[in-house]
Amino acid sequence: MKISKYINIKSIFAFVAIIGLFVNNLFAQATTVAATAVVDPEKNAYIPKMVTYYLLLFLLVCIVIALIGKILSVYDLTKKVQGAKEGFSWDKFNGILFLLFLVVGLYGTYWSYTVQGAQILPESASEHGVKIDAMFNVTLIITTIVFVITHILLFVFSYKYSYNKKKKAHFIPHNDTLEKYWTVIPAIVLTILVLLGFFTWRDITNISQDGIRNAIHIEVTGHQFAWEVRYGGKDNVNGRKNYKLIGGLGGLNSLGLDLSDKNNYDDLTVSEIVLPIGKSVRFTLGSKDVLHSFYMPHFRAQMNCVPGMATSFQFTPRLTTADMRDKVNDPNFNYFLLCAKICGGSHYNMKFAVKVVSQKEYDKWLAEQKPLVTAAMIKSYQESLAKKDTKVADNKIALNN
Amino acid sequence: MATLTLNDTHTAHHDHAAHGDHGHHKETFLNKYVFSQDHKMIAKQFLITGIFMGVVAMTLSILFRIQLAYPDESFPLLEMLLGKFAPEGRLDPNFYLSLVTIHGTIMVFFVLTAGLSGTFSNLLIPLQLGARDMASPFMNMLSYWFFATASVIMLATFFIETGPASSGWTIYPPLSALPKAMPGSGLGMTMWLISMVLFVASSLMGGINYVSTVLNMRTKGMDLWKMPLTIWAFFLTAIVGILSFPVLVAAVVLLIFDRSFGTSFYLSDIYIAGQALPNEGGSPVLWQHLFWFLGHPEVYIVLMPALGITSEVIATNARKPIFGYHAMVYSLIGITILSFIVWGHHMFVTGMNPFLGGVFMITTLVIAVPSAVKTFNYLATLWRGNIRFTPAMLFAIGLVSFFISGGLTGIFLGNAALDINLHDTYFVVAHFHLVMGSAAIFGMLSGIYHWFPKMFGKMMDAKLGYLHFWLTFISAYLVFFPMHFMGLDGVPRRYYAFTEFESMSEWLSVNKFITWSAILGAVAQVAFLYNFVYSIFWGKKTVQNPWESTTLEWTAPVEHLHGNWPGEIPTVYRWPYDYSKPGADVDFIPQTTPLSETMSSNLPHDFEGNEESERIQLDWEKENKKELVK
16 A cells, blocks of 8 residues: 555656646747747847756756765765764754854844945934934844844854763753843833833924924825925915816816915925925825825935825924035935835836025025916916806706796 | 543544544545645645745745846846746836735745644644644645635736736735726736635634634643643634734725725725726725734734744754743733734834824834743753754754844834834835744744654755755845845835935945845755655655654654544643653653653652642652662
């Protein structure tokens, strides 16, 4: 019964292999047909050769590895034949590798921290970001200490206690005191981190009514695959809008502004976000189609743009673009806004320029910006109003009749 | 009282099994290998399907890694293989997103949920508890076939005109709800949703089976506190799955309604492709709440079985009892409960009320405490052990390392204030690939190497296992460690290319390095696959208890038989971690050895307050001491 079972498995295996070959042939034919139909066959003629070359290379590596394996087992056997107590000790070998991994790994971590760590974002360009960075550093120091200590323990134990025939493991099922310590200490450290984080988070997200009122109001609307930005204008209020009006007014109303709201008429349209240094800015965020995420890494600012629900993020810039260029020693440095929530094929391509300048430069720039509501839009709006009036009037006549 | 009823069921089972052995029903190819109701065969089916899906998902990741490393180069081979998904040898941006999406979906659900839980829960629950089979073998079989169907549907999406789903494995609407938003949200998305509904059905049938088996079918003497940690982990995982997966189905059904029947659960105020949609009043944030109510427990569904397997493998190979068995169980229970109240940490910057953000941040950092306890217990288990480095043990130690590295970065992300700048960047990618991706995969591989003799009756080649481990371990760190720093530079995830942002060009060389490390990691898996297939057919035959382990599965014969044990089911007398007990002649005492046979090594706590036994032990000790004095 046992033998018949094996025959079964093998024959099934062979059968599957044969089917696989057939299918493979079919596919190969299909691809050659497709290739001739779509691409110039000459152009890709080298591909099969290339693939074969890499496969052969891979096989060669496999053979070398197999050879090494064979040599090792021969070495092992000869040692045993020669009457050595034991062959090659793989336990010792792996233990040593763990120790080596620890040393190289710790150096690699150090290298990463210094070399790649130097490539991370420069210091925060916003005031709340400074707090975030401080919080980050505290967390980084604590976690790095734990990371290093636990890994030293893990790999040193692995090395030191690797298998030895003469030894017996130490039977110690539990130790309540020790366990209490390593429950309570992480709990205390985490409580500190939680409290720090909680207060930082509340500082960033809880802004007083006054703080909101006095901030510069900017509205950012995401759509596939660009941003539309408008400033509140003289009244510092972004006027009402309605998504059903998008594309109206002869195709000019790209944001769906509701022109019956007077607040809309002084809103400004801009091609880059310019912010004055040291003044609080409140971004009101929205989306026309799918989720986007308003992300300005240098300002430690991120918030999703949700269709049907306005979200917001408020912060105060503390370094002008010029300041930052000095700090990072790069005359071409620029702040930017990007999309961080997957939103479709060109998700990776939603860059918007951001600049921080002095109050004087900001005032000058703001004065040059054009209103979002153009004369053509107003005209079209009035025409539609007039039409509606006549319609209403017509209806009334109809009703009266 | 409970034990009495239990014994009854066992005798009944025993009778049935005895009939089965004597050819009660004929074994055909179809009911042995295909529609098998035997838990060992179903475990193997889950395993092989899981490995296959894992290889597919890994290949997908190599494809998109090539794009990230060489955004400006053309690879005609890609066009040859992928056709219009890679015009002129460069991946299409939409197809790039499909690759990312399906890689995530397959890895999280098909490999690390079904492949891991499905395999080892099925194999070990009956064998380690002393049961003839699962509570419902038929449902167990259905569970596999629902999973297999779901897998086929998921893979089939590569062969449709508009390509597979492509809005990320979290499929946030409106992107996933509107076919106009991207090609992948058309038929590909519909099939993704159908596949997931089938998958959840499979996982529920499995979960219910696991829970009822653990609660009702333990052998005589196997009370809950004598169960191995693997069983505890599978049991709690199944509970998490049963409570959270239905929520995903609810969310998916609502999404299907939004997509096909014009409802507005997730949609509001949308203007797309030159048209304002009529949907109003829905909220995309609702999806995120429902999704992450499953999604976060899902992380633990993936991780807990891996931790259970590791506990078992580390104790066996360190020849030491697992340190703090009770603490390990309580921390698993703690993780189980807390996993349900932390989902909001995925949503700090999605427009959720900031106050809620604060609350979720507290619960999230609390969950770090049981995780820390587990880590320290693993370290203490290794301390003064006598460690045998089997491939399984290597992978278990690798898991502990990943669990530490990835867990620590979780402390950054769980902090709402820090998350503002880290959300959706490569820091997140690095974090979860270490703590749940690599750690769980290492748990699975550890389990495969450890229980391969149990599953196939053969040994895997250890040397190839070492090669596999070291290449995989090193390449995983080389791939994911640098990603942290990319994230700290504000590099967002799911970007097709970084060419639009000059400041990100400095990461191009790092991206190349990561891609080549990933390719090394992928090639290393060939060593595993070869070893796995070769050993099944031509491997060295195993002995009954190759690792000298104490648990019940190693008391069953190597040759599989329906009902697991030829005679009576073994009775359990002690906890599963009596390794290197002082006073014992061998360094392991199986759970089936009564305390009366090991008088020289019994310790006071072995008797659990049973005064009669304590008295007998004391008498024995007095007598023996006398002898010693003489």
